[in-house]
Amino acid sequence: MSRFYFYSFPTFFSKKRFESKTRILFCFIPLVVFSIFFFEKPFSPFKFGGIHDDDWNKSIAYQRKGVQVGFIHSLQKVTIEPPDGYYDVTFNELSTQLEEEIETEIRPNFIFVMNESFWDPTRLPNLTFSEDPIPFFRSLQKNHTSGELIVPVLGGSTANTEFEVLTGNSIHLLPQGSLAYSQFVNHPHPSLASTLKNHGYETVAIHSYHDWFYRRNEVYTFFDFDRFESYRSFKNPEYRRNFISDLEVSKQIINEHQNSEGPLFIFAVTMQNHGPYNMRHYPEDRIQVTDMPEDITKVLNNYSTGVKDADDSLQLLVNYFRKIDDPTVIVFFGDHLPYLGAAYEGYTITGYLNDANPRFWEKDDYEKMYSVPFVIWDNFSDEKNADLRMSSSFLGAFVLEKYSQPQTPIMRFLNKTATKGAVVFSSRRDVNEFSPEDAKRYHLLQYDQLFGGQGPR
Template sequence: MESNLQTAPEEQYSPAVRPLTVPDHSEGAASSAGAEDGSARRAGRWALPAWLKDRQNLSRAVFWIGPFASYCGVELMNTNNPFTDLNIGQIFFNLLWYSLIYWVMRMVTGRRNLSAGISAVFCFVIGLLNHYVLAFRGRVIFPVDLLCLQTAANVASDYDYTPDRTVWSALAILLVYLVLLFLVPRHRGRNRLRLRTCLLSWGVIGAFLFAFFCTGLLPTVGIYAQQWRTQQNGWLLNFMTSLSYSFVRAPEGYDLDRVNEIAQRYPGTAVVDGAEYPVNLIVVMNESFADLGGFDKLELSEDPLPYYHSLTENTIKGTMYSPVTGGGTANVEFEYLTGDSLAFLPSSTVAYQLYLYDNCPSLVSQAKALGYHTIAFHPYYSSGWNRTFVYDWLGFDEQLYDEDVQNPAYIRKYISDSNDYEQLYRMTDESEEPTFIFNVTIQNHSGYQQGWNNLERTVELSGDSQGKSPVAAQFFSLMRESDNAIRELIEHYSASDERTMIVFFGDHQPPLENSFYEYLYGKKLGERTTEEAMVQHETPFFIWANYDIPESKDVRISSNYLGTLTAQAAGFPLTGYQQLHAALMEQFYVTTTIGFRTADGLVTEEEAELTEEQQALYDDYRIMAYNHLFDDDNHPEGFYS
């Protein structure tokens, strides 16, 4: 589909590059023995096909090798075998996207070899970036990550970038291809495509993009954005598929009559005169705090969380199911503070970056309406996850970050949990009004190959687990430090005269190596059942008070309901939305991004396996969550506040 240029004489090619020599088997060739000569026959075995003897055809062939080479290199770095780990449809769509990159660059530059070289390097670079995100976060790059570059830059120096075998293999593929491009002939000037070729190309590209992004093509061929098996599509296809799912549409059956009808069925409770709430309501979302006790194969030298496990008095405790694993802290914040579920949003999007708005009703605005001074505290950079805007929108009166920490003390390079909690003591001691604090800690942030600065090596892998992870020992030693800090936190407020309630939960499990999790499961991550996959989403939680509250243990709950449980435990009047959550919790202990855990013991990722009553209730939730987040001009009066 290129211009019918005549084969140029030798002088038209760059004198700095020797064209690839093509054996000449014409009648006039210097070979006295002719075609019957034995040596000529042996040479003929290595001769190029006749159509490749034309230098333009040879150049075209090398150009189209590029998309395949890039696909192989990127998938090697994506820890996929490019030939066996993906099905034919996935391979086809991946190659289609790589070919699109090469062809668009060809049309833009007008130079075949140059465009192929630029495309090959570009694909290698994005594949390398994805490789390190996968290694450090346990998931591939998604479109929303492009909006989170500042957050990534904040922690980029904490990781080890030593190339592994897959990186060297992909680099070898790139270098071989670039050498091949260097050897084939190329024009000295631009080699423009014909206008009709360009117009036809853009028409085909436009039709493909429309079909990919605006029709049901992907589900028809069985391709979906992968959320917890993120390598399954191949990186480029999964990235583009996720992009196509980044546009949120109203759920089926959504209209304002249905919204108002649901709101009427779940009226909020009234404020009770003289009701006594906690003077201090402190919520601690602890970075990467996890027990990993759900993995039977894990053997440790000692319990990393003895104090947490001993808590019983005036305590509600159990397991929280996070919508994410290995990263994505802001999405857990979103679920806890708003009561919305990440399951209703396009996979791996970050609501803080895309969907929040000013005056969004939340647990924060609820506390503020009850007379609390509301504080958000995160002892790290303020630039992460768009927090400075979102916290204002959610109703926080005050925001504090690393620069606000007094007498900072560090474990590794992060503010320690113990030092973090000292700031909480100061905030509540200095406050003259009821105080609601939402604290996101930083001590246990990933990058567990860092040195042991101010961190004692206390908990080791033992037994059969010994040697299965080079970084897990640092993580479990961090858990021991967190456990010690929890003891200090509880002891401090146990001695306080002010009614204090503490809500504590881990945001997600740590991004330990995939190979370590595969050891714990005894299988590849892509082979897990829904129930097994949920284990990697489990984190501990507790609600404790320095006054009498009903006690319970072994509670299972997902983070989108935990805000409602907080309001119930604190004695707040419930909003209509929280009343809906309460009804949901009677049917579903867990509704999260990878499935359901129902009160009758069912664990499934398929809505079709739910009872009709459960499906109807879940549909109500889906409709009201959409109304809450995307149709704020039509909120039912008083339903969310």
Template sequence: MKKLGALGPLLWTALTANLLALSIQYVSLKPYGISLLYWVNAHKDLYALSAGILFCILLGFGALVNNYYFAIIVFTALIGALDFGQYHKLRILGEPIYPWDLNQLKNMKEMLQIVRNMVSPGLLIAAALLVVIALAATFRIPRKRLKLPLRAAFLTIAVLVVFACTHLQNSAFAKPLEKLGAADYHWNQQQNYLENGFMLAFLDNLGAKMQNQPADYSEAAMAQIVQKYGQTTNASATASGTQEQPNIVYVMDESLFDPTRLTGITFSEDPMANFHEYQNTYATGYSLSPTFGGGTSNVEFEALTGLNMSFMNEGAVPYQQILAKKNSFPSLVSMLKSRGYETTAVHPFDKTFYNRNRVYPVLGFDQFISQDDIKYKDKLSPNGYISDMSAVKQVVDVLNSGDQPHFVHLVTMQNHLPIAEGMNGPNTIQVSGLSGSGQTEMESYAQSVKETDKAVQYLVDSIQQLKRPTIVVVFGDHLPALQDQTYADHLSAATPEQKQQFLHETPLLIAANYPLQDKNLGTIAPSFFGPLVFELTGQQLPPYYQLLDNVRKQLPGIGPNLYVDANNVASLSLNDEQKQLLHDYELVQYDLLYGRGYAASLLK
């Protein structure tokens, strides 16, 4: 070691950077069955770039702490944790780790609760032993301290490299990287990570916008849209409307899916008996979720703002990337608040998840009841989450308080991952058509859904006792991340359109304590819940909702790479008229999120 002198730390840093680059790329490719050697051979320049990026970051970190061996140990541990998260997120949700996912590290305790079945005690013990051995070795190895000018130079190099890689949409930085094979794949994050490599894709996302500016965005273009929709005749009042301002309740139920839709699988009893019975009494259909297996806040974003994730770059998380940085943002919540509503959010989990404690006030909520504040804390097992029944009881209490109309938005937790036997009580439903772990998983999930079905019945029965007109919208945020084979058997003969539609449709129920005209809702995106509820309650639609309503009547289901028309026909493409309609929608969305607010008058 002494013979290497000052070169020792640099050589160890270079070796470590290469090994870490290989490790993170290996776990990024393994879920797809792609060979690491094949990828490196096909992307030699990009692999060298990934290793170079890690080398420069390590160089800067080592200069910062002035101990390269300590820096190597710490950085190896961090990349190891990133490897673990990348592999399991890809395997379960089919999407990579994004920079904004790191915001959830502040919820480490809750995150460990969610992934507890993925981490074995042996893995934890092995990791702890490695850390102890590595740290002991670090302080036994002689180290060469760098002089201040050299440390400053290494830090500067690291900062410049990271800055360049986070500004690839700037042509000055993009052109040199294009020669190495890098390309802009923000519209497809899977391809972004597979083609550019984890390190470049991850850093590039740090500087990327959620939505690109449309080429024709201008004050004149927005003025035309304002004129077009600002003068639209309001046709919201219907025979099912109410004279008194009604209570409005959203129940976004975690991972709620109707498992009886799966062919070849039978259940000893219907886990959604009440839900199915309500098809004869209330309005039912399907919500077209923009996500699968996760990404709850994006569904919530659509339902509360009327904006749509299909216009955004893949992997975008508006709550964390933009709303948490604003002081206010127009939403269904703020509209109702301006009309005299008390607005309450209920989420029986950590309030900082997805920055909800910061985002909810931005959207206009007066009150946020989290797991710290909720009155009812019952769980279906000691290892489970606060039950759906406890959550809806809290909602009923809110509805019974005060004299003003209420808007209550509930996001449940009961059915969240992991789906494990006994998580929500003993399995009482037997499943046929699956075997092994797939059967146990489905029986456990069916038990969870059965308990949710009871909670929905309690809520629907409870609103019948209220004097004020009340309407409840119940929908699943996304399908559960069940074993691939469970879905594959059902979708074996499906077309691409049918497959996409099925994997993004969750149950939708609109119940009220007064008659509703429309019983068959078809498939509808959460973005359009606001204008739909306004119509069903006879409330005046602002021009923005009139725009959304025009879109809904032609394309009620809009999701990433999928469109469902008014006849419930799914398609992967649009005709010219539909393209123009959606382009108006896209321009308004960009104007609200990133633009100059030219269309603000549409919101009034």
């Protein structure tokens, strides 16, 4: 009869067949392997084995790499080291020549709407659409300030684009794969909300989903919003694809204005057109696409119908503020391109992309996959800036500068670099337009506000 023995860990190592040197080596090897993974030296398996931290979604990262590798790689982002030269300067020195500009006496309402996955699907070639999904947005582009935002994410991680717009910070100055809201916003931080609140604005954040999503319930407090209205604030709302509709978000914004007493800053984030698009379908597709296989047609119909609803919600909002006397600015933009299937299927099958592997994307491919349209409408000026192109970290700074409003030091810095022609900051060298000197200063300013002395509030 066979005998089976179970040895505890100490007993196992105490067996005579394990010499002392062997036991030491047995313990030392895992430590070396862990250290290599953690510090990611040149011969790290992360690089040698082709494991890269380029996933936009942490749950997917863990699925692809395994729990152990995903966890170890995430550990590398726990501590953020200061950039070179940080301890050689003070924040006042960093802020030199960033003095406050004279502000206008006009204090318009500022309404930012970050519409989930908003993009122009007619950019996909070899498709026939039953009608234009964004006719109203396109009409605004013709007569008002508009252009393209280069955003830091693709298909997900919405809050990173939001972080850039609200603060002027850049995700590219944080470890690859970071989620700023979840990891780094842990104290009061200058933002559009805090800047405008300091000048008499009521500041309200609106999101038609759970308040804990991306820690917004905490982050918005650090950004100095007066209130955060999540899905609980919507009274008997209409749902589309099991999400509160974009139209309801516009109605909520209008309601906030009707109940406000002074200038108002609203930052609204929608949810209706969140992926995936092979589920949560509409009862009827408002936009229909032809000339594609059935499975991808369903995805494109679903997504394009959501874009059509978004366009209607923008029209409702603009039409309301057209009829009032309060000067108002509406900034409408998307957070990222939609996730149209695994391996970028919706983009490759239509011919929008030639290669499904991002590592082989040329500059044009990268910009196509990370560019979303935006428009800035107001009811009191005739000035128009057409065909603009900028990183999403510039958008808030650009709006404050355009309407002569106060700015944070980073935002004033960004507007000064814009006068030099640099409006895109990226970790990709062929996309980045910053000089090495400006890139270093940007890094120093951002580090100080996020992790250092935290600058002036």
